[in-house]
Amino acid sequence: MFEDKILTCRDCGAEFTFSASEQEFYAEKGFTNEPGRCPECRAARKAQNRNNGGYNSRPQREMFPATCANCGKETTVPFQPTGDRPVYCRECYQPSTRNSNW
Structure with a gap:
């Protein structure tokens, strides 16, 4: 063939x-x-x-400043906070995702 x-x-x-x-x-x-x-x-x-990062490399993600709604710590997040939802730092967010029923 x-x-x-x-x-x-x-x-x-x-x-x-x-x-x-x-x-x-x-x-x-x-x-x-x-x-x-x-x-x-x-x-x-x-x-x-x-x-050199290759064809599939992602561009650097833009980060935005935020204050954690749980502990008050200053942090950065990969989205523009709008104020209508709570924003959490990495330490406070991780425990909440483990205990959720999603």
Whole structure:
């Protein structure tokens, strides 16, 4: 069904084999494009992305100042408090979530 193919790496220009088993794997996963990089360049790119935060890294979350409704401690929360609901610091919030029936 599948036969080995020789492809050229878009980064380094080296030829590499896209094996029949790799093609079968790609087909099973629904991938429609052949790999554009050789295994060495793919590994180097993955390592670089890991070191630089990668494609899936989240932007830094904006934090807002708040005062805990339970203990009065100044804290920060990842949403803009509106005053219509109580806001808790990490220490006061954790026990309340463990005891809830959610």
